[in-house]
Amino acid sequence: MVRESISPNELEGRAAVITGGAKGIGLAAAKRLAGLGMKICLADNDGDALEKAGEEVSPLVSGENGLRLETVDVSKFEEVERLRDVAYDAFGEVALLMNNAGVGGPRMKPWDGPDVWSRILDVNFWGIAHGVQAFTEAMLAQNSPSAIVNVGSKEGITTPPGNVAYSVSKAGVKVLTEQLAYELRQIEGCKISAHLLVPGWTFTSINSSAPIEEANKPDGAWTADQVAGFMLDGLESGDFYIICQDNSVSRETDEKRIEWAAGDLVENRPALSRWHPEHEDSFARFMED
């Protein structure tokens, strides 16, 4: 039988590797997972933030040597391979890989030059692809219940205009993770499940102009801890698409926006018709129905 879920009981006492784990959603997930009795390997390219995160997570991890901090740039495959080797040397196996590291993108035009494109794609797409490429075979070989969570975005699903490189990177993560889930379920007796975590608007440094410690959470945003809790529920339920809402966008609104975006192809509407003046009224009516 193909495995599509993983429960807290199956995670307890085992190891999680979290990229981008020094802040935000990755750090919140590390705290939740440590609270479940997991050993944690936190990876991030911000060494100072990683040290601080280590101080927060360390008291939550039970037992000695239950926490590893690794300075890793996920855009470099050899560094992600080193991360895998460190994690397997320290813990012998990986029950949960969370490919989470990401950077925000500026408002830009599709024809803007290659530098901004590669800065975003190298981390947001390649960073996650590197995690999949470096870890999957080792996790298959360990043959124990385990999960790979890749962090996408609604911007990679409904692709709102303006943040094109970010949207492309997250659309790539969605496709990569769907294909990963498909390929894993072709393997007889495979014990790894794959999941796409899609945070809603979450109060983290990626979308705060002020340092997060000095800023106030906007009412409409979720906390990173809410996202981490929702992820754990989704993993236990066996959800492939773990789509978080937030305090300003409900599940129903997300579903309708996703349906409308798919409808552009089916109905032969103009690209991104949700933002097209001639479709404004019909989109509004669709959302009200």
Ligand SMILES: NC(=O)c1ccc[n+]([C@@H]2O[C@H](COP(=O)([O-])OP(=O)(O)OC[C@H]3O[C@@H](n4cnc5c(N)ncnc54)[C@H](O)[C@@H]3O)[C@@H](O)[C@H]2O)c1
């Ligand atoms: N916050 C939101 O509203 C939101 C919404 C949708 C998706 N996401 C996604 O959630 C994930 C986590 O973001 P967050 O909101 O917690 O932001 P965050 O800035 O708090 O955390 C991102 C972490 O990734 C690290 N990082 C950046 N580049 C790296 C690299 N090259 N190698 C290793 N680590 C690197 C950062 O240092 C940081 O610690 C990202 O993939 C982001 O795109 C966030």
